[in-house]
Amino acid sequence: MNKTIALPYPEQAADSSLGKTAGLTLIGFGLLGLLVAAFGSGVIDPVLTGLGGITALTIGGLIYIWQRRTELSEAHQNNGAWTESATSRGAIAWVVGIVLTGFYILLYWFPDSLQGLTRAMEPLSQWLRNRPADQWFLYGTFYTLAVLVMGVHALLKYRNNRYHIIRTLSVMFFQLGFAFLLPALLLYLNQPEFYFSYFWPLKYDYLFPGTVSYLVQNGQALGVFMIFWGAVLSFLATPVLTYFYGKRWYCSWVCGCGGLAETAGDPYRHLSDKRRVAWRWEVAIIYPILGFIIITTLLLWINSWSEGRLLGELSGGFSSTYGFFIGAIFSGVIGVGFYPIMGNRVWCRFGCPMAAYLGLLQKHFSRFRITTNGGQCISCGNCSTYCEMGIDVRGYAQQGQPIIRASCVGCGICAHVCPRGVLKLENGPREGRYAASPLIKREDLNLLS
């Protein structure tokens, strides 16, 4: 055996502060441009400042992200997550949270106040959709950009893991293609706006009688296809895909809400509440919401068939109440606005009816589980800490048990941050699905009840 060794002198890490400064400078100009577009549109044409600002923000953001992520080795990507102000509920986190929340409040209740920014989108909207920009187009553009730019962030952060690279590319693709370009194209072709990547019960109104008749009347054959597509995805594809792959096929590969959470929300994943009391709130809120949607949908159909005689305005009131409280306040304001405070999956965990539906399927009719590798767990807690759904993954792993939980979106980050490679997402036979490793004796003292 070779007993002498010439080891190369350690390479010095390249100084990346220049690149970061350049990136931050561009981000600063970008924000300034957006600010001027929002409030100075009477003085300066907002198209220049607004679109210019977005461009500067995007490029600056990408430069900064590139420098920041590549200067850290793969194992150090979570350095400072719990000590830096922006990601540990510090001052920066509150500023970001308030700005995001404020934006959602303006968007939902005071859209006129966003006129400057909306006007800035005019050329883009005309080009993509052949119609004037509105606040929802502005929102969609911001949303998609957030998924794409922060998608690059996630790609670099998890660059040594092919599962996360492919998964991240998938959510970027579905947001850009299915939730942004395709609906715009439909409008361009004077067809009804439709999101092929959202289904009932998340997009609850897609199976409401009003939407169905609207699509049939305005979309003709395409409209019928859209209804067919939505129904098939909700009632056939969802159970089948969830049976084979777990709810992850949707929540962390396709869904736009999940897509934003996995990209823009990724730096906040550790903020999710892991306490047992949080789990109790979760089951107490999310299943009633699913029930509420099912009842509302049924009521609306009963009402539609009886031509309003049976229930009158009751069902309509049901659905508009839901739209306000759940659609606007929960999914937008709390779901995204509170990212820096409560973590990136608050909506998915406590509010999303699709997640509830998928969760029931995953728990009871699926081949998916996260396997624990024998007796290798060291109870360090990285898995639980970085679980965006607040699952105490460690509670299972340290007992050698597989993790089979309705809420698990299968993002796979627990398996990635585990320093001993103890966790693996896999699909296997349902027989013995709950069986655990014989290499740990279990004490079976309950953690959830």
Place this chain on the structure above:
Amino acid sequence: MQQDRHLVIIGNGIAGITLAQHVRRHSSMRITIISAESAVHFSRTALMYVYMGHMRLQDITPYEDWYWREHNLELVHDYVEQIDFGQKLLHLRQGQPLKYDTLVLATGSVPAFFNWPGQQLKGVQGLNSLQDLELMQQQTQGINRAVVVGGGLIGIEMAEMLQSRGIAVTMLVREKLNWQNILPWEEALLVSRHLQAHGIELLLEDELEEILQDEQGNARAVRTIKGKEIACQFVGIATGVLPNVAFLQNSVLELDRGILVNEYFETSIADVYAIGDCAQFRNPTPPAPAVEQLWYTGRQHGETLASTLLGTRTAYDRGPWFNSAKFMDIEYQTYGYVPNQLPPELDSLYWQHKSGRKAIRLVYERNTQKLTGLNLLGVRYRHDLCHHWLRQGYTLKEALAELPAANFDPEFFRKFEHEIMAQYQQRFPDQPLPEKQQQNNWWNLRSKFKLATGSKKH
């Protein structure tokens, strides 16, 4: 064991806590756990992640406060000054004396210092306890150069921690390469190169002579036995750990390096047991060491002693060795017997990826081709299956037939088992491996060999 006895456990590490949990599962006896270090159980192995900001202290405590309350496990945060074995009485620093019927010592380890001149200086410390972590947080504020003494697991962890704060690190390694007293040459070389690629300077085949001080009594440099002087403001001591038994030094309990126990963890005094890092087996079976200082062995000690305390006197059987670690971003797993230098009767198949970040080694007996152990770097294998191979005395060829099922890497990862198989084929051309067998997938093997227990929902 009678339900009215009082079980007192000194130490709330993995050994003591595992014991308490397993006893509680089958018994309602009074259980008290005493620790001077921490009010509640935490994961010692996770201290480094708190330092690097990946987690907070509350994140490395595996159980919420209600857990102890609901399961009636009494926690005492105090220091045991003295044990009166005759009266079965514990004298605490703050609280009232505590009477026990059964006593379990699970006091863990302390860092080993070897009387170097200057080892008491400010800025010199080991990393083992919560207090060590707090001290390290303070002592590394605003510094830019550190030396870590020892190239093993804790040493590499300390180097990684320091480096995460932008502190330049030099490691002083007694062996020719990092952890070469444990790892075979190729693995040790892979790890050492990886550390260097991450900017950690290695000073190989050199040892600490003394630590030099400045006017304020802080460490300012170390001098090595080869006479090299390295300026630094912090010296991490990672030259192993010793059983934490100093407080028992003047007692009647029989000690050597640790508390002497038999295979039932019984000490020289009736109703007194010792488990985990602080225990030393009187008659270990080679190659098992007399003192086992791992998270995993601590847990296994706790599981075994629980059976005894619950009425079934059970001898400790560690089973095939296993361990795991992480060197920066390269995971390491080992199963079975893989010595750092293969004796003539052993040989191995070794594959290494050209990136220098993945490796697989299968060690076997030359004569019988019996598999003795595996080393894995940057590749994950299934513990349950490797354990099965070693327990059942698989030959190399038998194990290779099931090798693809052992891979535990995430979905979409590239697999390299065929590389090892090709090596086998090259070395033993007259013993062809069976064609790829569909029934050898993991799920089939798992049910065939019963590598899973219970199917109860949790």
